[in-house]
Amino acid sequence: MNNHQPHLRTVNVIRYVTPLREGGSLPAIAEADDEFLYVLKFRGAGQGPKALIAELIGGEIAHLLGFRVPELVFANLDEAFGRTEPDEEIQDLLKASVGLNLALHYLSGAITFDPTVTTLDEKLASQIVWLDCLLMNMDRTARNTNMLMWHKELWLIDHGASLYFHHSGLNWEEQALRPFSLIKDHVLLNQATMLEQVDQEFKVLLTEERIRSIIALLPEDWLTERSFESAEEQREMYARFLTIRIANSSIFVNEANHARETVI
Structure with missing residues (x-):
């Protein structure tokens, strides 16, 4: 029996690497202060926090049942993070996503x-x-x-x-x-x-x-x-x-x- 106890780490986003132009959540690859890359899902995207709620619940239930799922973490986005972003669409997304977002560990080479x-x-x-x-x-x-x-x-x-x-x-x-x-x-x-x-x-x-x-x-x-x-x-x-x-x-x-x- 899987005795997994639900717990999510919190990381701070330090670098926006590249957008992933897929899905309603407009995810991106980002680097966090633990030096890992993550697929970052934004609370300010079209479907709002509900997409993150579904991601968290679905991912953690899958983990509990023994499936391989990339680690989920809370990803904190600072208010100043998007100020230097030249792309206006991305800048607006970052501004709307200040605070806790959700991210999945990036499986490089998958x-x-x-x-x-x-x-x-x-x-x-x-x-x-x-x-x-x-x-x-x-x-x-x-x-x-x-x-x-x-x-x-x-x-x-x-x-x-x-x-x-x-x-x-x-x-x-x-x-x-x-x-x-x-x-x-x-x-x-x-x-x-x-x-x-x-x-x-x-x-x-x-x-x-x-x-x-x-x-x-x-x-x-x-x-x-x-x-x-x-x-x-x-x-x-x-x-x-x-x-x-x-x-x-x-x-x-x-x-x-x-x-x-x-x-x-």
């Missing part, structure tokens, strides 16, 4: 997972599909796998498109009980033949206590949804959404199995 080159075993494929059903992660398709091969091992990245229900109102209780219809487009669906076994194993690991310990990591100033009276109430929504969804995982497991049988 290559994008290609399913035509690398075949995963059915157990691992089933584990990834189960995770993405739980998180409602729409962004693991053949066009954009969001998986990397690094030192001949598979790494999961970019969970910012998960939990998309939080962009569209307060029907989270209804959403928690919905199947994940977009699983039909998952790059690994055809190989995911062991979902029932994975379901039993992962539900043992994902206790309510562990879910709440991950949710507790969310910084208060990311929790700015006006529909909630407090940051704590918004945290409670995420915790309850996930615990309800895990308790009713047969809904999304059955949907995934049906989708796989349909496309085979």
Whole structure:
């Protein structure tokens, strides 16, 4: 059993290296004061803090379940950091992102997972599909796998498109009980033949206590949804959404199995 205790280090960004013109979060490679490079996700990007919330929750749940995920860190951006940036778009992004952002350790030399080159075993494929059903992660398709091969091992990245229900109102209780219809487009669906076994194993690991310990990591100033009276109430929504969804995982497991049988 994975005894990973959720904890994120905090680093200070000291150098903006290069933008990565991909995704709604407009990430960039940046250097921090620990001398490591990170893929930096900005709170001031289009989807705001919610993309960072999904990234943190998704990445830490994946880590808890034993997947290889680049280390997540809080990345502090000083108010003076963007003043010398010549690109106006980037300068505006930096100004809007002062304070705590989120960053992933940069896997230098990693290559994008290609399913035509690398075949995963059915157990691992089933584990990834189960995770993405739980998180409602729409962004693991053949066009954009969001998986990397690094030192001949598979790494999961970019969970910012998960939990998309939080962009569209307060029907989270209804959403928690919905199947994940977009699983039909998952790059690994055809190989995911062991979902029932994975379901039993992962539900043992994902206790309510562990879910709440991950949710507790969310910084208060990311929790700015006006529909909630407090940051704590918004945290409670995420915790309850996930615990309800895990308790009713047969809904999304059955949907995934049906989708796989349909496309085979």
